[in-house]
Amino acid sequence: xxxxxxxxxxxxxxxxxxxxxxxxxxxxxxxxxxxxxxxxxxxxxxxxxxxxxxxxxxxxxxxxxxxxxxxxxxxxxxxxxxxxxx
Numbered sequence: 372x373x374x375x376x377x378x379x380x381x382x383x384x385x386x387x388x389x390x391x392x393x394x395x396x397x398x399x400x401x402x403x404x405x406x407x408x409x410x411x412x413x414x415x416x417x418x419x420x421x422x423x424x425x426x427x428x429x430x431x432x433x434x435x436x437x438x439x440x441x442x443x444x445x446x447x448x449x450x451x452x453x454x455x456x457x
Contacts, residue, residue, distance in 0.1 A: 373442045376449045384412040398429050399438035426453040
C-alpha cells in the first residue's frame, strides 16, 4: 500500500500525522481515499473541479507528478503545500 508523506500545514487536517498508508493505484485515488478517511482535509489538496490546487504539489521519487500518476505498492507520495506570506 502506498505511503503518503504530508508536510507542514496539511498535517493539521489529518490529526498531526506526517505519514499515512493509503490504498490506491494512482495519486488521485490515494488523495480521494485520504480525504474520505480525514474529512477535514477535503478541499485542501484538490479543488471543487477535482484538480490539484495551485499551492499543492505532489512528488513521486523526487519528481513532480499529477493526480493521474500511477503508484506501486511500495511507493511514497509526498504532498507538499506551498508556504506563502508577505
